[in-house]
Amino acid sequence: MxxxxxxxxxxxxxxxxxxxxxxxxxxxxxxxxxxxxxxxxxxxxxxxxxxxxxxxxxxxxxxxxxxxxxxxxxxxxxxxxxxxxxxxxxxxxxFIQPTERINEIINGLDEPYILKEISLKASDTKFLSLDYDEKTDKYDIIVFLKNYNLYCDTKTLKQAIFIILQNSIAENSLFQNINFVQLAQMPNNNEELIHLYDFQSYIDTFNSYILKNKSVK
Structure with missing residues (x-):
């Protein structure tokens, strides 16, 4: 204090x-x-x-x-x-609040995030939920990158991912909703994956589904 x-x-x-x-x-x-x-x-x-x-x-x-x-x-x-x-x-x-440039990201017109030797675009990253913990209401997710094999797993790379996430959702929402982030190479067939900028929408939809099922029980 x-x-x-x-x-x-x-x-x-x-x-x-x-x-x-x-x-x-x-x-x-x-x-x-x-x-x-x-x-x-x-x-x-x-x-x-x-x-x-x-x-x-x-x-x-x-x-x-x-x-x-x-x-x-x-x-x-x-x-x-x-x-x-x-x-x-x-x-x-x-905390940093979500960016208002979401339309630029959706249309792929966003500028890349440049941290040291790494350059990433929010529009080029996707994710998949690995697990959801009902006790903590937190998600384990895997984030897919186009050039992950080039970068491998570095501290700077994870920092860049968190910056992209906190510009898509409020920074404190990371603490409230994400437990673990794993990084991987983007597969050739990635239509089933979700854009990282849609993470907040994914959370809202999933939480609504959980609440609906609880009310039915």
Missing amino acids: RKINTFWNWFQDNNKTIKNGINETPKNQKNITFWMNKNLGYYCKEIDFIIIFPNKNTDKTELIITANGNPDYFGQVINLVDKAPLLRKWKFTA
Whole structure:
């Protein structure tokens, strides 16, 4: 609790500088980011932030706290944002929320996610549910990639998959709904597989089926 208060006290003291960062020189922006990272790291080194500056639809600057899809640190994200101060010109959000560019993804017009040596498109990934645990309401899924044999199973690759997932559903929904992710090469015959961007729809449909069967019993 003390570390949370320490971060927010620092943020309140510096929120105007951070908010005005968009108008600063690249050198000053880098300095602002450095101190933001450093102070957030005092609380938890495994979580990150994204700042979204105001546009024509809002006058608030948004600070998104993210665990980068790692469920081990979802609790730290939630606890931090729950204790965020009330600042008139700021909006504080826990986790990356689903992208609004879903139509681009469906039509295959999405830009690839590039992480280090890996380049992946959300529209090129599909999944299949392996198992559903009724006790936890979580799924084990297998995600199929076109070039999995090229990449093999790396930490960066799994991180890329989680980023694609959290841009299709809310980041915290990963923690609530996914227990295990296995990666594999996309088979030649993949018509029966489900696009990864349809994962939320799959969950909603399956949950409705479960509730319906429970009510019948």
